[in-house]
Amino acid sequence: MSGGSILFRKELLESWRTMRLPIVAGLFLLVGLSSPLLAKFLPEIVKAAAGDQLVGVVVPTPVPADAADQLWKNLAQFGAFAAIVLAMGAVATERDRGTAAFILSKSVSRGAFIVAKVAAIGGVLAVCTTLAVVVGWVYTAILFEPLPVGGWIAMAILAWLGLAAWAALTFLGSTVTGSAAAAAGLGFGALLVLSIASAIPNLGRFLPGGLAGPAIALAAGVPVEASDVVTPVIATSVLIAVALGVSVWSFRRQEL
Amino acid sequence: MTGEIPAAVSCRGLTKRFTGNGGVLAVAALDLDVPAGSVFGLLGPNGAGKTTTLRLITGLARPTAGVVSIDGRPVSASTDQGLAARRGIGVLDQDPRYYGWMSGRELVELAGRLQGLAASEARARAMETLGLVGLADAAGRRVAGYSGGMRQRLGIAQALVARPRLLILDEPVSSLDPEGRRDLLVLIAELRASATVLFSTHVLADIERICDRVGILDHGRLVTEGPLDDLLARFALPLYRLDPEPGQDAAVETLTATLRGTPWVDGVRSHEGRLVVSVSDERAASAGLLPIVVAAGVRLAVFERVRPSLEDVFLRLVGSENGGEAVA
Numbered sequence: 001m002s003g004g005s006i007l008f009r010k011e012l013l014e015s016w017r018t019m020r021l022p023i024v025a026g027l028f029l030l031v032g033l034s035s036p037l038l039a040k041f042l043p044e045i046v047k048a049a050a051g052d053q054l055v056g057v058v059v060p061t062p063v064p065a066d067a068a069d070q071l072w073k074n075l076a077q078f079g080a081f082a083a084i085v086l087a088m089g090a091v092a093t094e095r096d097r098g099t100a101a102f103i104l105s106k107s108v109s110r111g112a113f114i115v116a117k118v119a120a121i122g123g124v125l126a127v128c129t130t131l132a133v134v135v136g137w138v139y140t141a142i143l144f145e146p147l148p149v150g151g152w153i154a155m156a157i158l159a160w161l162g163l164a165a166w167a168a169l170t171f172l173g174s175t176v177t178g179s180a181a182a183a184a185g186l187g188f189g190a191l192l193v194l195s196i197a198s199a200i201p202n203l204g205r206f207l208p209g210g211l212a213g214p215a216i217a218l219a220a221g222v223p224v225e226a227s228d229v230v231t232p233v234i235a236t237s238v239l240i241a242v243a244l245g246v247s248v249w250s251f252r253r254q255e256l
Numbered sequence: 257m258t259g260e261i262p263a264a265v266s267c268r269g270l271t272k273r274f275t276g277n278g279g280v281l282a283v284a285a286l287d288l289d290v291p292a293g294s295v296f297g298l299l300g301p302n303g304a305g306k307t308t309t310l311r312l313i314t315g316l317a318r319p320t321a322g323v324v325s326i327d328g329r330p331v332s333a334s335t336d337q338g339l340a341a342r343r344g345i346g347v348l349d350q351d352p353r354y355y356g357w358m359s360g361r362e363l364v365e366l367a368g369r370l371q372g373l374a375a376s377e378a379r380a381r382a383m384e385t386l387g388l389v390g391l392a393d394a395a396g397r398r399v400a401g402y403s404g405g406m407r408q409r410l411g412i413a414q415a416l417v418a419r420p421r422l423l424i425l426d427e428p429v430s431s432l433d434p435e436g437r438r439d440l441l442v443l444i445a446e447l448r449a450s451a452t453v454l455f456s457t458h459v460l461a462d463i464e465r466i467c468d469r470v471g472i473l474d475h476g477r478l479v480t481e482g483p484l485d486d487l488l489a490r491f492a493l494p495l496y497r498l499d500p501e502p503g504q505d506a507a508v509e510t511l512t513a514t515l516r517g518t519p520w521v522d523g524v525r526s527h528e529g530r531l532v533v534s535v536s537d538e539r540a541a542s543a544g545l546l547p548i549v550v551a552a553g554v555r556l557a558v559f560e561r562v563r564p565s566l567e568d569v570f571l572r573l574v575g576s577e578n579g580g581e582a583v584a
Contacts, residue, residue, distance in 0.1 A: 006369045017357040098353030102414075105314045105347035106370035107339050256316045 003108035004116050011120030021124050024082045028128035031078050032135030035071035040143045042070075064144035065220035068155065071136040072216050075129065075159045083125055083163040084187035087170035089180040090117045091251065096178070101256045110252045114175070118244055121167050122160075129160045151218040158215040158233070165208040165236050166191055168243035175247040178254075206235040262328075263289040264422050264452035265313055269322035272308050272476075282308040284476040285322070290454050290469075292327075295444060297463035298456040299566075300473035301574060306456035307350050309473065310426050313454070314347050326422060343372060346415030350426040350456075352407055354414075356400030360391055363399055364413045371418035378417070385413040388443070390436070404431040412440060423447060425455035429462060441466050460567045470566065474574040484566065491572055492564030493522050493534040496545060499558035500529065511552035518548065525571070534568065 015021040043059045091114070094100040103113060133156040140147055170187030177183060198209025210232030214224045270286040273279050283305045290296045300306050311317040313324050315331045315338055324331045326345065332338035354363050361382050368378030386395045389409040394402065402410060408431040415423060428444075429437040444453050445466040457463060463470055464484065471481040480487060500508050512531065515521045520537035535541035549556060 003370050006366070010366060014355065014357060098349065098351065099355055101316050101349060102352070102354060102367075103370065105316060105342070105345075105349075106367065107343040107372060108370050109339055253318070255318060256311075 003103075003106065004112035007103070007108065007112060007116035008119050011116055012123060015120060015124050020086065021127070024086065024124060025128050025131055027078060027082055028075075028132040029135060031074045032071065032132035033139060035074050035136050036067040036139040036143050038074075039066035039070040039140075062144075064140055064147050065216070065222075067136065067140040067144060068147065068152070068219035069216050071132070072155065072159065072212055072219075075132060076162065076212065079125075079129065079132070079159065079163045080166045080191055082128070083121075083167040084170045084184055084191070086121050086124060087167040088174055088184040088187060090121065090171055090174050091247075092174040092178050092180045092183055095254075095256060096180075104256060111248050114244070114248050114251055118168070118171060118247075121171070122164055125163050125167060126160050129156055129163065133159065147219060148221045151221055154229075155215040155219040158211045158218075158229075161233060161236050161240075162208045162211045165240055165243075168240040172243040172247050172250075176250050205231045208232070208236045208239065211236060261291040261293065264292040264294075264327060265290040265454060266325045266328075267309075267313070267322065270309070270312055270319055270324060271321040272305075272312060272317060273320045282476050283312065283319075286476075286478055288471060288478060288481065290452060292452050293448065294468045295448055295453045295466050296455070296469045296471065297467035298454065298471050298473060299458070299460065299463055299570065300456075301458060303475075304473040304574075305476035306458075306473055307426055308476075310424055310454070310456055314345070314424055315342060344418070344421045346371075346418065346420035346423045348408075348411045348415045348423075348425045348428055350430070352411035354399050354407065354410065356398060358399055359396050360386060360399055360402070360406075360410050360413075361395040363410065364417050367414035368417040371420075373418055381417050381419075382413075385417045386410075388416070389413045390439070405433060405436060408432055409436065412443075419450070421451055423451050423453045423455075425453065427457055428455055429457070429459065437462075460565070460570060464566050472570060472573055479573045487569050488564060488566065491569040493536060493568070493572070494538045494541065495562045495564050495568060496533045496535065496541065497558060497560050497562045498531040498533065498549065498554075498556055500531070501555045501557050502529070504554055507552055507554045511549060511554045514548055514552060518544075520544070523572070532562075532568075534564075534572070 012021075040062050043062055047059055091100070094103075100113070104110060133152055137147065137149070137152045166187055169190045170183050173183035173186030174180060177186070194207050195209055198204040198207045204210045205228070214229045214232070217224045218229075265288070267286050267288040270283055270288070271281075272283040273281050286309060298306050298309065308317060312319050313326070313331065326341040329341040330338065331341045358366070364382035364385055365378045368381055369375065373381060383392065383395060386392050389412050391406065391409050391413060394406060399407070399410065408428070412425075412428060415425065423444075425444075429440055432440060441462060444455070447453055448468075467484055469481070469483050470487055472479040480491065482490070508531070512524050512526065515524045515531075515533055520535055520540040522534040522536045525532045533541075533545065535545075546559065549559070
């Protein structure tokens with residue numbers, strides 16, 4: 001697309017200069033560090049805090065798979081929050097500030113403008129998710145034992161896909177409403193509704209929440225059925241593609 | 257087409273009605289040709305539709321009806337033809353906003369890259385263009401720290417960096433100091449040989465100084481359009497300037513009322529104690545104006561026939577409803 005690669009580099013530079021990338025990377029680093037620690041010491045913390053009240057209650061001994069489970073949970077919460085914050089102003093702020101008009105008065109297609117932004121957000125999330133998973137794997141290996149690298153790579157990819165879904169839905173809100181606040185509302189609303197809907201039997205595997213089970217299992221070295229991975233991956237990919245397609249369609253029809 | 261010269265910009269039936277606020281008609285069935293190689297001034301009072309027209313031409317706004325083409329290619333937001341039409345165009349917005357985190361040099365480079373320049377060429381041209389607008393010393397500073405006038409100069413640099421064949425400037429001198437304004441007008445005039453320039457303004461003096469052709473917009477309609485000299489010949493009426501001696505307010509008021517009731521007087525404007533009388537019958541005026549002044553008992557310091565200006569044409573065509581607001 002015309003001007004796409006130039007705009008992509010500009011978006012990445014902007015992420016760095018405006019501290020978005022360092023801040024989100026710091027958050028993900030913290031998630032990667034804290035998750036295995038929490039998995040390892042949570043039972044001890046609970047015992048120390050509850051004291052005699054836990055008499056008769058068996059607190060399970062932490063296992064390496066708990067670290068993967070904790071990392072996924074933390075990424076699903078803090079990571080989703082970061083994804084929504086990254087995407088909420090992507091288009092709305094540029095329209096509001098008038099910088100979109102500066103770019104689009106050049107020989108740049110509106111599709112390229114949108115795709116460059118999405119690719120940059122996806123890139124930032126990919127870097128940060130990789131950082132969290134690498135640090136989480138190392139800390140898990142130190143505190144427990146090394147888990148299969150391939151399984152953690154799979155978890156990283158699935159985690160990225162899940163976060164990309166929240167970013168894509170928020171991005172759609174940013175494009176269609178032209179308001180960063182409304183986009184954030186849409187992103188958090190979608191996160192809440194789809195997370196609740198994931199608990200519904202047979203529906204969850206068709207939502208981003210359906211990525212959790214196979215991702216944690218793969219990271220723990222537990223074999224999973226191919227369909228358990230493929231179904232939520234395809235469903236989430238379709239959700240992302242539809243959100244971005246509607247974003248491009250809508251943006252092409254907008255006044256600047 | 258305008259005569260034998262091809263149109264760089266052509267608008268046919270261009271209409272823009274904004275939804276909301278009762279559906280304001282900003283541009284109404286505009287037919288306009290900007291000849292290639294000309295410096296074309298789009299003139300009009302505030303709210304006349306100048307900015308909307310320019311945004312329609314650059315593809316930033318979508319017309320309700322009608323078409324715009326640049327060098328024969330239709331402009332639209334997203335088609336390949338629209339992209340091709342926008343290649344080689346430099347645009348300066350009325351209120352330019354840029355990325356504050358970039359340096360001036362980076363921003364102009366980005367504009368050049370997006371207009372198809374190679375990286376090394378964009379870098380070299382960016383410095384050259386920033387020098388041209390007097391921002392060479394501030395090239396490395398972040399845009400967030402630029403003043404309004406510096407942002408305007410930066411906007412001109414980013415519009416010029418790819419050496420466009422068509423330059424579209426919306427109120428380009430509005431934030432500039434007198435020196436910057438003079439420099440930019442000289443720069444625009446110098447571009448005449450290599451580019452077509454379409455710019456909007458409400459400053460009549462700027463138009464008179466550098467434009468070959470003028471289009472006057474009012475309430476979204478093109479009131480008239482043509483070479484400056486033609487407009488003056490067609491619409492400018494003979495003018496007389498009368499400077500009464502001070503301290504004759506009552507007599508001057510009587511004189512003004514009398515003149516307004518005279519059949520061959522087209523209009524009387526009063527400005528800083530001076531009367532400017534436009535007349536529809538020059539022969540009758542030369543014989544009858546002074547006797548009317550004498551009869552009113554008004555003593556004059558100056559009585560002269562003056563050359564009509566674009567201001568007089570403008571006020572005659574649109575000024576009555578705008579009270580001369582647009583005249584700077």
